[in-house]
Amino acid sequence: MGVPGRAECLHYVTDRGEGLRPRGTTLWPEPTSVPPTQTVKIVRLEHNGNSNPEPLAYERFKLLMGNLEKVKVEVEGPTPSPNCPKAPPRWP
Numbered sequence: 001m002g003v004p005g006r007a008e009c010l011h012y013v014t015d016r017g018e019g020l021r022p023r024g025t026t027l028w029p030e031p032t033s034v035p036p037t038q039t040v041k042i043v044r045l046e047h048n049g050n051s052n053p054e055p056l057a058y059e060r061f062k063l064l065m066g067n068l069e070k071v072k073v074e075v076e077g078p079t080p081s082p083n084c085p086k087a088p089p090r091w092p
Contacts, residue, residue: 028060028063029060029063029064029067030063030067031063031066031067032066032067034066034067034070035070036066036070036071036072037070037071038070038071038072039071039072039073039074040065040071040072040073040074041073041074041076042058042073042074042075042076042077043076043077043079044058044075044076044077044078044079045077045078045079045080045081045084046077046078046079046080046081046084047081047084048084051078052078058073058075061073062075
């Protein structure tokens with residue numbers, strides 16, 4: 001048997017093509033006007049590594065928690081960590 005064609009690859013990779021989103025749809029959640037039942041505070045700490053690898057991840061997390069769990073998330077930071085000195089620049 002030879003190399004499978006595009007249709008066969010789509011069939012095996014995506015579980016028969018079910019569950020595919022149409023073009024132009026986004027995974028970014030829409031904000032809702034549901035009042036929160038709780039508030040959670042998150043403090044981001046600066047450390048020697050990459051302390052902000054995904055800049056919009058906290059924004060998306062806030063929207064998802066508000067939509068799905070009715071929890072308001074407050075994000076502060078980045079705050080310097082007292083136990084972890086700031087890393088030197090990676091490139092001279």
